[in-house]
Amino acid sequence: MRVLLSTYGSRGDVEPLVALAVRLRERGAEVRMCVPPDEEFAERLAGIGVRPVPVGPSVRSLARGTALPSAADLSRTRDALVEAQFALLPAAVEGCDVLVAAGLAQIAARSVAEAAGVRYVYVSYAAVHLPSPHHAPPPRPGWPEPEVDDHRARWERDAEHVNTQFAEALNRHRAALGLPPVESVRDHVLTDRPWLAADPALGPWPRTPGLDVVQTGTWSLPDERPLPADLVAFLEAGDPPVYVGFGSANAPQDLVRHTVEALRAQGHRALVSRGWADLGLIDDRDDCFALGEVNHQRLFRQVAAVVHHGGAGTTATAARAGAPQVVVPAAISDNLYWADRVADLGIGTALDGPVPDTGSLGAAFRTALAPQTRARAATLGAEVRSDGAAVAADLLLDAAR
Known part of the structure; x- marks a missing residue:
């Protein structure tokens, strides 16, 4: 055939x-x-x-x-x-x-x-x-x-x-x-x-x-690639961080700054994925780590939450890993749909607008990292094929x- x-x-x-x-x-x-x-x-x-x-x-x-x-x-x-x-x-x-x-x-x-x-x-x-x-x-x-x-x-x-x-x-x-x-x-x-x-x-x-x-x-496909040694060291150096990545979306650097500031205000560390927009860290503090292409299936099982743009693949990978999600959707294609699905299922939350401020992101993190949200995300993760x-x-x- x-x-x-x-x-x-x-x-x-x-x-x-x-x-x-x-x-x-x-x-x-x-x-x-x-x-x-x-x-x-x-x-x-x-x-x-x-x-x-x-x-x-x-x-x-x-x-x-x-x-x-x-x-x-x-x-x-x-x-x-x-x-x-x-x-x-x-x-x-x-x-x-x-x-x-x-x-x-x-x-x-x-x-x-x-x-x-x-x-x-x-x-x-x-x-x-x-x-x-x-x-x-x-x-x-x-x-x-x-x-x-x-x-x-x-x-x-x-x-x-x-x-x-x-x-x-x-x-x-x-x-x-x-x-x-x-x-x-x-x-x-x-x-x-x-x-x-x-x-x-x-x-x-x-x-x-x-x-x-x-x-x-x-x-x-199952991804068996190991995580880079420096990323593993960062993961093991503290509590599970929050992953922040927007794949091929045209994400502005200001979005990273607001996200990291909101996470720091609640005592969380951050992983920033560079993606196609070549995003980077906002300073040289040791509570943030920048990464390139890595195994998301393995990584998402080790993070506190996943912040992303609402792509079908990232939504499914995070859901299968049982990770709570914060979706900042681009107003194109299926991004808004997956943002709504995450919110409706209670496995995370979604934000309106391409560049939310630190306050709205902070509220989203409180919802996504709440025990009941983590529990629902874990339950759904066991159902995703x-x-x-x-x-x-x-x-x-x-x-x-």
């Missing part, structure tokens, strides 16, 4: 497909993967024996600075990505039995699969990306927020925005492939049977007419048989 996996985004978009690729290869499948051209993704795939197919512009180049690109720049990037997908995916899918596409940015994938006679599977990493009257669509950078409150109406406006951006290009390419036009680009990409790679205990799918969602659980990628791999292979 040959499988093409395709996504576009930061590490949080790529890593779940890496997990699926590993599980597929363990079962004898051949895997190729379309990813952004950034060197770190090529190195990651080389490490698991998967051939990368670079598609689209560098994601790191888009993430530079502390602000998102302008609406016009985002629109041009999206248009260029569609053209790149139609140019490169046909060769990548040749000889494959199935194409698995992750994320709404995969506009060309279903059409390429259809033209090649290849099965197509769409996967989302959060329920909020799939239309349902139970929740509103997530904010999409560069597109205006609908000025309506009803969830159904907001999803209708969302579909209109997707059509405005992509319909002409998609149907032009479909015509060139001898395929009929589509009316709703978003629903065409999602299909009526999308997969949801999120844990049912953490982010369940609310049953919705018209969508037969297959929820597999989060796609992740780790076999989602294996479940998905078996589903793909069973369908092929």
